[in-house]
Amino acid sequence: MKMSDELVYLGVLAASIPIGFLFRYLSPPVKQGAALLLGLFIAITHLENIHAINVQHAPALSLSWTFVYLLFFRLVTWLVFRLRPLLCTVSTQREEGSELFAKSPVIGGLSQEPTLYDILSYSYCYVGIMTVSPFFRFQTYVDWLQQPSPQTLPGRVPCLQRLKLVPVYGALFLTVNYVFPLAYVRTEEFLDQNFFFRFFYMIVVFFVFRMRFYAAWCGAEAGCISAGLGCYPEKALSKPGGGPTVNYNPGPAEESYDFKTIQNIDCYNTDFCVKVRHGMRYWNMTVQWWLHHYIYPNAPFKAYTLRAGWTMFISAYWHGLHAGYYLSFLTIPLCIAAESAMEASVRAKLGPGGQNIFDWIHWFLKMRAYDYMCMGFVLLKASDTINYWTSIYFTMHIIAICCIIVGRVLKGGKRDGRRVDKRNEVRERTRTSRRKNWSKNGLNRKDEVDFIWTF
Numbered sequence: 001m002k003m004s005d006e007l008v009y010l011g012v013l014a015a016s017i018p019i020g021f022l023f024r025y026l027s028p029p030v031k032q033g034a035a036l037l038l039g040l041f042i043a044i045t046h047l048e049n050i051h052a053i054n055v056q057h058a059p060a061l062s063l064s065w066t067f068v069y070l071l072f073f074r075l076v077t078w079l080v081f082r083l084r085p086l087l088c089t090v091s092t093q094r095e096e097g098s099e100l101f102a103k104s105p106v107i108g109g110l111s112q113e114p115t116l117y118d119i120l121s122y123s124y125c126y127v128g129i130m131t132v133s134p135f136f137r138f139q140t141y142v143d144w145l146q147q148p149s150p151q152t153l154p155g156r157v158p159c160l161q162r163l164k165l166v167p168v169y170g171a172l173f174l175t176v177n178y179v180f181p182l183a184y185v186r187t188e189e190f191l192d193q194n195f196f197f198r199f200f201y202m203i204v205v206f207f208v209f210r211m212r213f214y215a216a217w218c219g220a221e222a223g224c225i226s227a228g229l230g231c232y233p234e235k236a237l238s239k240p241g242g243g244p245t246v247n248y249n250p251g252p253a254e255e256s257y258d259f260k261t262i263q264n265i266d267c268y269n270t271d272f273c274v275k276v277r278h279g280m281r282y283w284n285m286t287v288q289w290w291l292h293h294y295i296y297p298n299a300p301f302k303a304y305t306l307r308a309g310w311t312m313f314i315s316a317y318w319h320g321l322h323a324g325y326y327l328s329f330l331t332i333p334l335c336i337a338a339e340s341a342m343e344a345s346v347r348a349k350l351g352p353g354g355q356n357i358f359d360w361i362h363w364f365l366k367m368r369a370y371d372y373m374c375m376g377f378v379l380l381k382a383s384d385t386i387n388y389w390t391s392i393y394f395t396m397h398i399i400a401i402c403c404i405i406v407g408r409v410l411k412g413g414k415r416d417g418r419r420v421d422k423r424n425e426v427r428e429r430t431r432t433s434r435r436k437n438w439s440k441n442g443l444n445r446k447d448e449v450d451f452i453w454t455f
Contacts, residue, residue, distance in 0.1 A: 006212075010170075012042075013219040016130040017159065020226030024150040032121050032145055039124035114138060127229050134220060134264035134286035140230055140243050148250070150228045154257050159225045165267070166215050166222075173211035180204040182378055191391055198391050203367075206374040210270070217265040217284075230262035240264065241289025262286065274363045276335045279370060291315060309333040323382035328373040331397070335369045338400035341407020365399065372396040 019038075023031055114122070122141045147153065182205060184190050190198065224230055236244035238260040266282035273279055280288060295314050299307040309330060316329040339362065347358045372395070376385040389397070 009216065010219075012130050013216070013223060016127070016223035017219075017226045019130075020127070020223055020228070021155060023227045024153075024155070028145045035125045035127065036121045038126035039129045042126060042129045043124060118142075127224055127227055130223060134217075134224065134230075134262045135241055135290050136224075136230060136262060136286065137241070137243055140261055143232075143243075144227070144229045147228060147231070153228050153231050155226055155228065158259055159222045162218050162222045162225060166218050169211045169215035169218070173208055173215060176204055176211070177208045180208070182208075185375075185379065185388055186384055191387075195392065198388075199395070202371040202375050202388070202392070205378060206367075206371040209374050209378060210267075214265060214267050218267075221259070221262055221264060224262040225259050230259050231257050232261060234258050239289065241286035242293070271367075272363070274359050274366060276332065276339055276366050276369055279366060280332075305333050305337055308336060322380040324376035324378075324380040324385045327382065327385050328376035331369075331373050331376075331400075334397070334400045334404075335366075335373075338403035338407075339366075342403045345407040345410035369396050369400070 023035065026034060118138075122138050125141060128136070180201065185201060185205070190201070230238070230243070232238045232244055233248055233250065234256045235246070236248045237246050238244050238258065240260060240263045243261045264284060264286050266285065269282040270279060273282060291311055291314070296307055296311045299310040301307050301310060312329040312332050313326070316325040319325045342362075347355055347362075350358055372389070372392075375388050379385045379388060
């Protein structure tokens, strides 16, 4: 993304915050219509696609084409990502009986059957388009529209709390990106540098990558918070993306609220969690919920590693067709298999002190694995990615393969892999059974479905 695009996106995020506070003063019907109109305006005027036809030569044709082009292709995109959960839920509740829509919604269900206008309003709600992330469910959107007293809900304090480190992230992004530009990796001069410099470069590139998304996603969350989207009582035990996990009754005005439903990034745990699989839990959290809830369970494989690989493939496809996405995402299952093998064959046999040392080494390698995979994500082209990985001798691939071999030799990784596969199979069957029971009976109990990746 060019720096000019970064500034445009920053401006959009900044504008979404005061706009959100204004939406708190609108009635539900007006809020729904205004959010739709603003979202459509943003979609139609998106600068990336306005260059389709020369406006000077065919202004009327340009306007018509741009409108139809953007409306169609953006609608297809949102149907895949945002409407799949909605359509699946509606289908399930119809199978169980339409009267369920009239009851208090079961966890993960809907309080009303959406109309076409509701679907379009949800798909093109300005919050989702202006902030890009986080993902939110249709029921979260309905709850937002029907908030009884949105002005009394917390807004300014949690918004400022989420924004307080954004200037730091932004300054670090601009500074380090200027000193260590990504374009340098593609030059012959870079390949003439020594191995340690080339290896170090991926560390700073991933640092720049993290700072950029930390700033963007914290700003996006602030845009949601200002509008009151995803605000639920703490007793609802909300999860990122999924929303409340227990049935609840709105309490008094002084009740404590949180915005965990739209939390998309946990910056501290992203950096300092130990495992590759745990790192995924804290990055793009609402989208991880979507992948885990709708892609992973429906993978055409039973083996855990293959299901994880399938999910990563879908995630790569969602990002685009650049080969670098696939090279990066499909390296994740290899890293997960490596850490599982070493945990079962080495860590499990160590004492507390040894496990502490193991965890520090594990954390270091986890960060290097993400540094390594990030290069494919930012270089995009297969040739550029492979050229860089070749320049550091495919270090992380080799380390991962060696860890798997060591685990198999010590006869720990294979058994652990089978055990994990079986445990995940049992867990999926249990979840399916519980969801059916909840849909049928509307039980008031904690939703034990793990909305976050459980690799």
